[in-house]
Amino acid sequence: MSVARNTMVQSSLTLASRMLGFVRDILLVAKLGAGPVNDAWVTAQQFPNLFRRVFAEGAFASAFVPTYARTLEAEGPEAAEAVAQEAMRVLFAATAALTILFQVFMPWVLLVIHGGQADDAVHYDLAVLLTRITMPYLTFMALAALMSGVLNSSERFILSAGAPTLLNLCLIPAALVSPDSVVTAQAAAVAYFVAGLLQAGVLWWGVKRQKVHLSLIGWPRLTPAVKKVLVLAVPGTIAASGTQINILVSQSLASFEVGAKSWLYAADRLYQLPLGLVGVAVGVAILPRLSKAARADDHGSSRATMDEGIGLAMALTLPAAASLMIAPVFLIGAFFARGNFTDLDALYSGNALFHFAWGVPAFVLIKVLAPAFFAREDTKTPMRYALVSVFINTVLGAGLFFWMKSHGMQGFVGLAIATSVAAWVNVGLLWSTLARRNWYRPGPRLASGLIRALLATLIMSVVVYLMLANLETLKGHVLNSRALAAAVIVLAGGVTYGIAALLTGAIRISDIRRTMRR
Template structure:
């Protein structure tokens, strides 16, 4: 199965989940709004979102898949099953212990990520309660991650890509069952717990259908195979989650500005769309092929896979990033301005979205470049670069945040700037190291494809800018509905980009046929 088709499967299911996720966030943000309660809810989601993106969206699986696949190929199904089972027991024990400790020490843990509002006892206590309820999601995601790795090794992507839909289906009802912002947040936190249990259960069923019978019952043992998995998985997980750690750092600093967490959260929901739909999907799709090429010492096959993955990622990411930069306030306003979330909140959130947007290509490239290291069982190098980006983000973000506040500006905007700069530094380090080691050099076809995609994006951007200048005219033609006007602009922009990409050769009919062919 080609990278394009694997990505199409992954992205299609992820798209369905993200659409439901937008519905979820539109409903919950309207009910909870921006402010102390909204900030408490954003804080309660920080751990679940971090662990979902680290585990469920491929970071842990990226480290686990090469070991599992190598064992499967060299020693057979039973040996691979034993590795998965022992690794699962150790992972479950470790994450369960961490969850229990977090429950006990949560009031002090939140001083690190919500300390700016510790002087508001009622809302700080609400943040502690909500986070305690959502924290067990860590253990569920750890189980789901390993099970997803087993499925992805067999190039079975449907369940691992579709399982996150259960989170959205669980959270949407929370917007309707409670009358107040506080009770809505509480219902949503409980829904997180339920969703984690459902996701782990569905993936467990999927693995058993592949005739891989894993049991949690038994004492965890640090076998040589498990130590090898953890030796790669721990730095690999840190490496693949650098962007998410930077988000945590930014949110922590944002707690010193009431409402900023809510504004950053709304921006996060939009700029994470291309990252989840493209970056994660391509990264997950290419890892099994890169691992296979690395075992066979097939450097040409590895390069072709990387070229295909990066080319596809940039062809889909550049127009999305451009659209977010051209119309940040408009998009936030259309999606989230209702109920307790005001137009003034949309304007503040839009400022952050603009600066996140120019970092989107870097966020995606990190997800595509890192698997080239993971496939060769080198997880320490990407980890070092991820930690470097965290250091840059922390120092630069703190500096910009307090400098901008001292000058009477919104400090949280500096956090978005720092996050994007840190991502581009991470991307540069990954790319130059791959080339220096001779593991990957972009081919001329890729370079040409990226240039063509950039030209097509410029054509689309001009068209979208023109439509925004004539927004009142467009809105008048669609029942004065800002939502319908946004749909018209987004669809028209997408069609224009598609035609421009076909004309310039950024996307070719043969590539589309290959993606759709079994």
């Protein structure tokens, strides 16, 4: 299958999940508002979200797939199954032990990520309770990630991309159980636990259908094969999760400004959409092909795959980033300003979204560039660069946060700026290292495609800007609804970009036909 078709499968299912996720977040944000209860709920999601993105959205799989695929090709399915089973037992034991430790020491652990509100005993205790309930999601996601890696190695992407939908299907009913915000937060935490169990179960069934039989029964053993997986997986997981760690750091600093976590969370829901739909999907889709090319020492195929991956990622990401920069407050207001989440909250959240938006292409590129290292079983280099970006984000974010607050400005906006700066530094380090090692140098077709995509994005941006300038007239034609107006603008922008991309050659009909044939 082509990169484009694999990405289409991954993105289509992710889109369904993200659309359900929007419904979930609209309901929960309206019920919880922006304040200490929602801050507690956002805190309870920090660890599950981090580990879902680290494990389930490709990071662990990026480290596991090359080893599993190499064993499958060189030694056969039985040897590969043994590697997967032993790795799963070790992973389960380690994450279960970590979960138990967190349960015991949660009041002190949360001082790191929610310490700014520790003086509010009632809501701090609520955050502790909610996080204790959601924490087992870590173990479920670790198991799900390994099984996704097994499926992805056989270029089976449907279940691994579709399983996250179960989280939203569990959380939507939880948002409707009670008018009380605290009860709603508690129900949502329980839904997280149930969703994790269901996701792991569905992927277990999918792996079994591929005639790979895995079992948790038996003592974990650090066999040579497992050690090799872990040597690659630990730094690889850190490398692929740099952006998520930066978000965790930003959220921790945001606890010193009541409501800031809620505002950042609403912004996160929008700018994470292209990252999940495009960056993760392309990264997962190209890894098996890059691994195969690396084993065959086929530099031509490797470069072609990277060119296709980067070109596709940027063609889909640039218009999304431009839209988020043009209308951040309007989009936040249209989707989230209802119930207890006010227009003022939308303004604050939109200010953060603008600065996340210009970092979106970097967030996506990290997901596409890192697999070029993972395919060659080099996970340490991306890990070092991820840690550099974490350091920059922490220092710059803390500096901007407290400096802006001391000057009467919104400190949390500085956290968004730091996250985007850190991401672009990470991209620069990854790209320059690939070029220096002669592992990847972009071809002329990629450069031409990027220029065409930028031109198509500019055309779309003009159309979106003009529609926003005539927003009141537009609203008059859609029942005076801000949400419907936003939907019309988003649809018009998408159609405009599609037509402009075809006219400029950013997207070619021949490429679409070739993808459909594949």
